[in-house]
Amino acid sequence: MYHYSEFDHDFLAARNAQFRAQVERRIDGSLTEDEFKPLRLMNGLYLQLHAYMLRVAIPYGTLNSAQMQVLADISEKWDKGYGHFTTRQNIQYNWPELKDVPDMLDALAKVGMHAIQTSGNTIRNVTADHFAGAAADEIADPRPVAELIRQWSTDHPEFQFMPRKFKIAITGSPNDRAVTRAHDIGLRVVERDGSAGFEVLVGGGLGRTPMIGKVITDFLPQEDLLPYLEAIVSVWNQIGRRDNKYKARIKITVHEHGIDEIRRLVEERFAILKGTFSGIDQQKLAQYTAQFSAPEFVQKSETTFKDAYHRDPVFRAWADTNITPHKADGYSIVSISLKKHGATPGDASAAQMRLMADLAKRFGHDELRISHEQNVILPHVHKSDLPSIHAALRAQDLATANIGLISDIIACPGMDYCALATARSIPIAQEIATRFDALKLEHEIGNLKIKISGCINACGHHHVGHIGILGLDRAGVENYQITLGGDHTETAAVGERAGPGFSADEIIPAIERIVTTYLDLRNEGEEFLAAYRRLGLAPFKAALYPEAQANAA
Amino acid sequence: MPKAFTPKIVTANDLLKGDVIYQTVDGWSRDLHDAEVLTDEAHADLRLIEGSQQSGQVVGVYLADTVVEDGQPTTTHFREAFRAKGPSNYVDGKQETTKQEVA
Numbered sequence: 001m002y003h004y005s006e007f008d009h010d011f012l013a014a015r016n017a018q019f020r021a022q023v024e025r026r027i028d029g030s031l032t033e034d035e036f037k038p039l040r041l042m043n044g045l046y047l048q049l050h051a052y053m054l055r056v057a058i059p060y061g062t063l064n065s066a067q068m069q070v071l072a073d074i075s076e077k078w079d080k081g082y083g084h085f086t087t088r089q090n091i092q093y094n095w096p097e098l099k100d101v102p103d104m105l106d107a108l109a110k111v112g113m114h115a116i117q118t119s120g121n122t123i124r125n126v127t128a129d130h131f132a133g134a135a136a137d138e139i140a141d142p143r144p145v146a147e148l149i150r151q152w153s154t155d156h157p158e159f160q161f162m163p164r165k166f167k168i169a170i171t172g173s174p175n176d177r178a179v180t181r182a183h184d185i186g187l188r189v190v191e192r193d194g195s196a197g198f199e200v201l202v203g204g205g206l207g208r209t210p211m212i213g214k215v216i217t218d219f220l221p222q223e224d225l226l227p228y229l230e231a232i233v234s235v236w237n238q239i240g241r242r243d244n245k246y247k248a249r250i251k252i253t254v255h256e257h258g259i260d261e262i263r264r265l266v267e268e269r270f271a272i273l274k275g276t277f278s279g280i281d282q283q284k285l286a287q288y289t290a291q292f293s294a295p296e297f298v299q300k301s302e303t304t305f306k307d308a309y310h311r312d313p314v315f316r317a318w319a320d321t322n323i324t325p326h327k328a329d330g331y332s333i334v335s336i337s338l339k340k341h342g343a344t345p346g347d348a349s350a351a352q353m354r355l356m357a358d359l360a361k362r363f364g365h366d367e368l369r370i371s372h373e374q375n376v377i378l379p380h381v382h383k384s385d386l387p388s389i390h391a392a393l394r395a396q397d398l399a400t401a402n403i404g405l406i407s408d409i410i411a412c413p414g415m416d417y418c419a420l421a422t423a424r425s426i427p428i429a430q431e432i433a434t435r436f437d438a439l440k441l442e443h444e445i446g447n448l449k450i451k452i453s454g455c456i457n458a459c460g461h462h463h464v465g466h467i468g469i470l471g472l473d474r475a476g477v478e479n480y481q482i483t484l485g486g487d488h489t490e491t492a493a494v495g496e497r498a499g500p501g502f503s504a505d506e507i508i509p510a511i512e513r514i515v516t517t518y519l520d521l522r523n524e525g526e527e528f529l530a531a532y533r534r535l536g537l538a539p540f541k542a543a544l545y546p547e548a549q550a551n552a553a
Numbered sequence: 554m555p556k557a558f559t560p561k562i563v564t565a566n567d568l569l570k571g572d573v574i575y576q577t578v579d580g581w582s583r584d585l586h587d588a589e590v591l592t593d594e595a596h597a598d599l600r601l602i603e604g605s606q607q608s609g610q611v612v613g614v615y616l617a618d619t620v621v622e623d624g625q626p627t628t629t630h631f632r633e634a635f636r637a638k639g640p641s642n643y644v645d646g647k648q649e650t651t652k653q654e655v656a
Contacts, residue, residue: 026568027568027569029608029609032608033612033613047566047571047612047613048571049635049636050572050573050636050639050640050646050647051570051571051572052571080643080645094640094645095571095645095646096571097570097571098570098571099569344642344643415631415632416635416640416641417640424635424641426640426641426642427641427642430642476629477631478631
């Protein structure tokens with residue numbers, strides 16, 4: 001992975017010293033809140049419902065064991081002993097005190113981490129496939145390019161005061177696990193005539209107006225990437241709307257001007273910018289690529305794995321759901337579920353973080369990943385070590401065998417923490433997981449993604465959930481709207497609204513009726529999304545609103 | 554026709570801790586029950602301005618609706634109820650500690 005240079009360390013130290021002085025000036029009264037707020041937001045510090053919240057970037061979801069250890073230490077020293085992993089591959093601390101934040105940032109800087117551009121109208125943390133560098137289906141590891149984009153976008157003077165925030169996601173695999181079609185820019189590594197380049201998608205996004213990204217170019221040569229990205233962002237920076245924050249994102253610009261006009265403007269701008277990139281970016285990319293070289297994979301017997309798989313049904317269930325094929329012989333990708341039934345999706349205690357760090361160090365070539373689905377990944381594990389890892393995970397409540405199943409729910413913090421939320425998300429996720437665990441149905445149901453957001457901003461990706469749940473405030477009561485048939489992958493689709501919303505008491509039985517309908521109507525081996533696409537909304541609507549059916553009859 | 558004025562409290566977040574606080578007759582409290590109930594619109598506006606001026610101690614000052622039950626102010630909307638109580642997934646925030654005086 002990328003190692004900070006002396007320049008990086010100095011930059012971060014200077015920036016942290018600057019913020020420390022700003023915090024001091026706020027506390028001693030020299031700065032008002034109006035003056036301080038943009039400064040704290042530039043450093044990832046929000047003021048939420050009950051406390052401050054510090055959002056720390058985990059660039060493209062990659063971290064090593066030392067970094068994970070520090071995340072655990074910070075949670076114990078300055079927070080309440082846990083952290084919350086988010087859909088943007090960040091970690092959030094929900095309870096820091098203002099005076100402690102500079103110390104937290106210094107602790108992060110020691111292991112090459114920070115909270116810069118995790119807020120504000122800037123280019124945010126670049127997200128990537130959480131199986132990057134490990135997946136069997138990958139064309140190329142997207143992380144060197146993600147690092148190049150990170151360096152280019154961090155403190156980029158032209159892009160600090162844009163119409164709105166800007167999010168870039170990248171995948172190196174044809175199977176899109178990075179939700180590239182729902183980002184301002186999505187990049188997909190593609191090959192043409194033996195050389196690697198990118199399909200570039202622009203104008204995707206969720207929120208109030210969900211849009212699937214459109215292809216602006218189907219093949220961009222790798223060496224053109226930065227000038228092309230700069231062209232896109234600068235075109236939007238110039239013509240994007242600043243009159244209305246809900247219309248300020250590039251998806252609206254693309255929608256209003258049309259992709260052909262945007263493409264023309266971008267090409268025009270690119271022609272000017274291309275010459276200003278001297279090739280230093282490609283030299284840097286070569287350096288980063290060397291730093292992301294694959295670990296030394298070993299050859300050893302898989303007997304311990306095979307024995308455990310045949311002997312231990314609990315291990316077998318876990319291996320069947322939480323393991324993904326690896327590109328190297330004898331290796332696996334392990335997804336550690338942060339979705340124990342009834343637990344808060346994405347939360348990990350300090351002890352859990354330390355265990356995962358330790359396992360990465362002992363068995364996983366010192367690498368960890370955070371997925372946008374709020375789980376933690378050990379990307380490089382030899383199969384012979386899986387039984388030991390599973391046993392260790394069980395001791396910390398981390399061995400839940402539910403990856404991709406109905407209880408592996410994305411949920412934003414919702415109104416339990418977030419100042420923007422219109423309803424709670426976490427308790428709904430907890431109840432759904434607990435309910436289907438009690439029914440012992442989730443393995444029978446199979447691959448089914450539930451995604452919950454506590455407001456229209458859609459941090460919980462509800463639009464692209466197979467079942468999406470959106471929490472709203474309806475006349476002073478929490479109300480939950482259901483969408484069906486969303487898809488976050490390469491076949492991305494925005495879910496269809498099922499009908500009127502449900503109260504907090506009604507939403508769990510409503511989800512159960514959807515699932516029962518699916519189980520009744522599915523063909524042999526047909527997953528939920530496929531069944532929905534075949535059947536359409538009608539049978540699910542009938543199950544959700546039996547009274548309406550009765551009245552119509 | 555303008556809506557009739559309903560009782561209000563002045564609420565904000567504490568600058569240092571970020572915690573939810575309520576304006577009392579002579580300061581701020583972390584406990585909703587200590588809040589000064591404002592039944593007169595002009596007085597409420599004045600108290601809001603007075604609260605907002607204390608930017609060295611508090612952040613995000615606003616008026617929230619309240620009703621008095623058993624002689625104590627309580628919330629009318631679930632958002633304010635969550636602010637007064639703390640998150641529902643852990644016993645954190647105000648649920649951890651008993652009443653503390655601030656400012």
